Amino acid sequence: NEPPGNRLRVALTGLTMAEKFRDEGNDVLLFVDNIYRYTLAGTEVSALLGRMPSAVGYQPTLAEEMGTLQERITSTKNGSITSIQAVYVPADDLTDPSPAT
Template identity: 75%
Template sequence: NFSELESKTEMFETGIKVIDLLTPYVQGGKIGLFGGAGVGKTVLIQEMIYRVAENFGGVSVFAGVGERTREGNDLIHEMVDSGVLDKTALVFGQMDEPPGTRLRVALSALTMAEYFRDVEKQDVLLFIDNIFRFTQAGSEVSTLLGRMPSAVGYQPNLADEMGLL
């Protein structure tokens, strides 16, 4: 219901001092983590999952779009070791899976996050790793369906897919 929407802005306290001080996140907002291999993106994600579970009792949903099997395995073991696996939903469409599977992983994770938010009334942290691979899978599906790519090579329905997400 539109009349029940709140327009106030609240800071999402991650408990990670450098983030809360220098680049605070807005609760309910969207952020992106960009960086090369080995700079600590996954470590930051793991820490945020842990802190949401421990500090807020919330749920984290992680979508691994085109992930390597090793990365998914490492993430699961980290969740078990930190004791937050029961507060985490993990969805993977690995890089060796068909493009349709990889495309749907992010949307499946979004559906799970909406369920936890709307039905279970829990705070939810949704991670999608990696948006580029989501776009790439959409392009592969589009090619398989015989759709003409745009002038820059992306699928003609890229805006629709990103809007859906």
């Protein structure tokens, strides 16, 4: 029951913490309970900012935001981040663009 801005930042905050431990030389396992929640929070924030949604209702920046998050999950010479993520597929619709990103 948190505001969408807070929910959007949870994944990024968790990833920032994982990066800190990785940079200290640790191997990190990052669990993401449901990456779709990140998408929904981004959609709500986008609507609050007055951005026009895409044809299926998601924020126009979905691919960029998801790409930025996923690209930060990486290994370095000192440590690594491995991520296990649950992906919710709305109404089992495999053509929905959210799980595809």
